[in-house]
Amino acid sequence: WLEDRLRWWESIGVPRHRIKVYDVPKADLAHYSKRTFDLMYDYPTLGYEEVEGIANRTDFDLGSHSRDQESLGLTARVMPNRDSTARLTYFDPETKRHVVPFVVEPSAGVGRCFLAVLSEAYDEEMVKVPAPERLASVADALQAFLKSVGRSEKIAPERRDAILEHGEQIAARLPESMPQIEALLGLPGADQIELGKKLRGQAQPLIDESFRTVLRLRPHLAPIKVAVFPLKRNHDGLVETARGIRRSLQSGGRMRTVYDDTGAIGKLYRRQDEIGTPFCVTVDFQTLEDGTVTVRERDSMQQERVPVAELQSYLAEKVA
Known part of the structure; x- marks a missing residue:
């Protein structure tokens, strides 16, 4: 047992x-x-x-x-x-x-x-190495913030020590630890430090560019199995084909499938990564020519062309 x-x-x-x-x-x-x-x-x-x-x-x-x-x-x-x-x-x-x-x-x-x-399942993965000069700016802003914390009399000693300890851990592991800066700035007392705003302003754009949040749920546990996107939301052929694929995948009752066209493909991928969707299907202009779609796997981010006629069986095997 x-x-x-x-x-x-x-x-x-x-x-x-x-x-x-x-x-x-x-x-x-x-x-x-x-x-x-x-x-x-x-x-x-x-x-x-x-x-x-x-x-x-x-x-x-x-x-x-x-x-x-x-x-x-x-x-x-x-x-x-x-x-x-x-x-x-x-x-x-x-x-x-x-x-x-x-x-x-x-x-x-x-x-x-x-x-x-x-x-x-929760992971914050670096997908792009930050430019050295921008990383240096974040590191400088972090050190300035920590120095200000150390000098502050507005923060209770135990809270100040907690902020400094966490901040030093982040500083020692840059750039991998950059996503933790937001949690650092959320610690009790951190909002008393004006330089926290500058640190957030330096770090957040770089975090958005260099990291992705991904929920690596096992496929059979993921609430949504597949997301379908048209490459362009204002192209009738792409939209109609994408909606048809979503209906086809959903109709079997085995794979909850969603359709989304509310952003660029990269942002749509990131959105599905965050909620643990294991596969994304993109309908592009090649789809209209040869009947294949791009299937992107969440964890590896690898992409593969799959014929629409084989898509149901291809995905069903992988999400079982």
Whole structure:
């Protein structure tokens, strides 16, 4: 059971190395449990917290609700049940004995599971190396901000220390850490520093150009499987073809598909990356000529030309 549950967590995107298995000491076991494992997930900000318990409840549950308890050879201590009319057993034809099955209870909280999946899936990926001179400007603005924080008497000491610690960590890991600047400026007390506005003004345009936010959900978990775009929203042929593809993909009921033409293709890709859509389909002028579309995969950003006639089966296999 333990191995099965660990495999299940891996199947939804939570790697095994992020989970610590805690073998609950005998003295701490519930009265019905012979052995219990707690699965502890290493949350990025919370540290290890329990996400699931796996308890061997022995024959306590079925034995408690069964009649003829005295003759069943129960291993668990149960309260007498004089009202039951059913013998909750399996009859073994070889031994000619009634056996009360053990119950193994995996118990996982939906909220904690959801947070673990999102924690693993969320990523801020650098897709373009910032120009050295622009990166230097951000680094200078960050240092000026931190110096101002260090001199400020408006901020409580513990808040000032937290800002400085986080800021120094960001400074040590530039440019990869640039997306964390917004979180730094959101820390309590940071809004008291006027130079924070300059830092945001220097950093945000470069972050927008150099990074993308991507939710790397497993395809079978993604709420939207496919997004379809026309290369130009004011071209009737492209729009009609794109809408037709969306209807075709959606009609099978297996792939929730959306249509979007409210921006440039690059911005539409980024929008779908942020919500975890695994595939984007772009209808362009080549589509009108040869019946193929561009399919872009979320994680690798690689693109492939696929015939429209084969698109349904191509995507269905990948999002299953």
